[in-house]
Amino acid sequence: MLNNNPYRRVVEHKAKGNVVLPGQSSPLFNKSGEINASSTTDLLAQIGKALQASQSVAMQATPQELEQRRQERRQVLAEAMNDQTGRAMQILGEALAAEIYETTNREGFARRILQYREIGQGENNEVYLKQKDVIGFLATSPSTVMASEIRQRRLLPPEFHVNGYILIDTVEIARTSSDLLEEKYEQGLEAIMVQEDRLWKRMADGAAIIRNTLQNFGTFTPSVFARIIEQVSHWGIPATSCLFASNLWQDVIANGDFAGVLDPVTKWELLQEGYLGSMYGVTIFTDNFRQANLKVLEPGEVYVVGAPINLGVLSLRGAMTAEPINRFAEGEAKKGWFIDEIISLVLGNAMAVAKGQKI
16 A cells, blocks of 8 residues: 555545534534533433434535535546546555555454454464364355364464455446545445454354353343343453444433443544443444444344454455456446455354344
């Protein structure tokens, strides 16, 4: 990736402007980035409103800021598409890939809750696990996982490609008035971050019912959360992270007991990245602020997992690449990129995963 990529600033996805929630006149957060709230109960309510309004334009920026950004990015994309040398498409692709990589590191569930390793050329992908003689899961492709009895603490898990095409038809540029580069960025996240998270979720769904018991509940309460945590901790595994379907936040707001045990996030930037706070020492994440096609949690789902050293490992070999594509010679008026990464994914101990489901 080029550190001085001239398109890097254009594809950055940082929050802009003063966010004002629907029905409110004052900004959601102050100049320090702290969410405006008068008490913990009020803070829980403000977070709930932000979760509900997360897809609205008002949550992103002012209409003027959005239009300025759209025009700038449309111009950059048009210039790259019209560059006959292909160089502009190459460096724009590098900027896009860098942003996808950083967003996946920052917001991807799998990379947040597992041990994350980057391995270099010629380096053995040897994974060290905390326990042996347990049931775990190995990913063998972007869509396939298999249960495995872990007999040794050292593994050489299979490596495979996670990739996808980001293609732009010239008619899209001619017809659309939307932010086409933003749409292509989201396609890239769907090909990389969402694939990783869905693969981990497939493992977790299998693991959660091997040694632990699925916890069904009608209303989410602190005692329900404690019961799910206990599924992991009674094996002597510290429970450290939770993946939380955002529709359950209405139960949080409705139950005053949460104000005494839940430490909610106060920074708007962290909330945008899916961090909701912590309870009973467990950090809570959601995918609410992702676009609909990037979400992986189903309504009512709660996953509690053990510390990364107990849970498993995601390894990335080398850098994610974005190779320019030009299909004009094949009779298609399309250009774009093929993005690719090489990973391995191991869930090392089924006892480190518990799941709850609202019914």
